Amino acid sequence: xxQGEEDPQALSIQEGENATMNCSYKTxxxxxxxxxxxxxxGLVHLILIRSNEREKHSGRLRVTLDTSxxxxxxxxxxxxxxxxxxxxxxxxxxxxxxxxxxxxxxxx
Amino acid sequence: DADVTQTPRNRITKTGxxxxxxxxxxxxxxxxxxxxxxxxxxxxxxxxxxDVKDINKGEISDGYSVSRQAQAKFSLSLESAIPNQxxxxxxxxxxxxxxxxxxxxxxxxxxx
Numbered sequence: 571x572x573q574g575e576e577d578p579q580a581l582s583i584q585e586g587e588n589a590t591m592n593c594s595y596k597t598x599x600x601x602x603x604x605x606x607x608x609x610x611x612g613l614v615h616l617i618l619i620r621s622n623e624r625e626k627h628s629g630r631l632r633v634t635l636d637t638s639x640x641x642x643x644x645x646x647x648x649x650x651x652x653x654x655x656x657x658x659x660x661x662x663x664x665x666x667x668x669x670x671x672x673x674x675x676x677x678x
Numbered sequence: 679d680a681d682v683t684q685t686p687r688n689r690i691t692k693t694g695x696x697x698x699x700x701x702x703x704x705x706x707x708x709x710x711x712x713x714x715x716x717x718x719x720x721x722x723x724x725x726x727x728x729d730v731k732d733i734n735k736g737e738i739s740d741g742y743s744v745s746r747q748a749q750a751k752f753s754l755s756l757e758s759a760i761p762n763q764x765x766x767x768x769x770x771x772x773x774x775x776x777x778x779x780x781x782x783x784x785x786x787x788x789x790x
Binding site: 600603615660 | 682713718719720721722723766768770777778779780781782783784786
């Protein structure tokens with residue numbers, strides 16, 4: 571069963587704008603990861619944040635984690651058309667629980 | 679990712695047929711996973727294996743079986759395919775020392 575989900579389900583923005591996606595979960599976690607999936611392809615790992623971390627950066631990506639609210643956010647700054655994809659958070663432990671994802675469309 | 683390969687990439691089969699999906703990896707990882715993806719539902723874990731002698735059921739194992747033939751190979755079988763098993767199937771690998779998983783390109787399975 572799903573332990574939470576991403577929000578919004580879909581997001582459409584213009585190139586150059588920032589995109590923010592949120593992830594909520596219901597049980598305690600060791601870490602939380604974000605993955606990207608281009609249409610019909612395998613998922614690609616983007617970034618991992620551990621339960622004792624509050625913020626992490628990787629290039630144009632910024633992830634925050636609020637364990638008291640059981641939520642995380644992924645910010646993509648200065649978006650590009652190539653960022654068009656679905657983004658999933660995975661709540662981990664030994665195994666992962668993936669949410670249904672956010673479909674991001676970046677319009678040129 | 680060429681390090682994790684899945685065969686076949688596409689398969690159409692009929693209800694009641696037995697079908698096997700295969701996964702191979704050259705990453706040297708000890709952990710392997712099978713997921714299915716349905717539109718709007720994200721990925722759901724079917725089975726996982728932490729080493730050759732370790733097989734565990736995931737969230738949705740009914741109707742599926744697996745075999746870990748070697749560290750590098752993990753196969754998923756549908757003993758008697760049914761239409762609601764139509765989905766995109768992904769194999770993934772990982773290690774005991776890190777959390778991230780590495781996904782294959784997927785197998786699109788259609789059961790008619």
